[in-house]
């Protein structure tokens with residue numbers, strides 16, 4: 001009888017200890033969860049601040065840049081004959097720098113605008129953004145004599161302006177990173193993959209080494225110097241942002257010296273076939 005009571009007591013004490021331990025673990029977990037939520041909120045706040053900073057800075061840089069551009073053009077028009085060769089050379093370097101800075105600011109603005117809230121996704125027939133992208137690239141297409149083949153043009157969920165930018169950046173890269181003495185060939189293929197359309201932009205250009213296939217999607221990541229290939233290093237970062245914002249994924253595969261294929265998916269428009 002006494003032994004039975006002692007056993008009972010012992011078991012009761014063990015159960016109590018276990019319950020206490022559980023309560024402590026639960027309290028710890030809750031504290032960790034609270035800390036994580038706090039850190040998350042702080043991260044969101046500082047991200048929003050950084051995005052706002054990038055937008056305001058790039059927007060406000062446009063005005064002084066316009067002043068530099070128009071006055072160096074004026075100096076060129078009015079005073080080019082008064083300057084010696086070296087003076088004219090310096091002036092043309094100012095002009096070149098201005099053009100590059102303008103491109104950089106334009107790309108930064110495009111990139112930071114993609115952080116803004118916008119209307120819900122809508123069905124977009126890709127016919128029109130593809131054609132618009134090709135028309136923006138017409139000078140490069142003509143200059144290179146590129147052959148461009150485009151398959152199906154399905155309807156996707158997205159935003160027309162963003163999709164134009166997406167096709168323009170990818171086809172633009174396919175034209176730009178071509179091998180010397182090779183006519184660029186660019187193919188845009190589209191496959192039906194259930195809930196999404198799978199797009200592939202394939203070129204016969206210089207290719208990208210395997211170790212850089214992820215990195216080139218980061219901001220300002222370029223594999224060449226400006227005198228080899230011009231650019232801002234923001235094109236693929238913009239592409240990734242647009243695709244992810246529209247519910248898709250983007251990746252690439254490539255064989256150096258043979259060509260590159262950029263893959264991306266976009267959600268099908270409800271009830272739309274092609």
Ligand SMILES: Nc1ncnc2c1ncn2[C@@H]1O[C@H](COP(=O)(O)OP(=O)(O)O)[C@@H](O)[C@H]1O
Nearest residue numbers: 173174177207216222223231232233234235236
């Ligand atoms: N189709 C391609 N073929 C070979 N290299 C490419 C291709 N597209 C992108 N790259 C590489 O990835 C880098 C980043 O591309 P991007 O962000 O569009 O910058 P940009 O075109 O301004 O250099 C490029 O500088 C280039 O090195």
Ligand SMILES: [Mg+2]
Nearest residue numbers: 173231235236
């Ligand atoms: Mg580019």
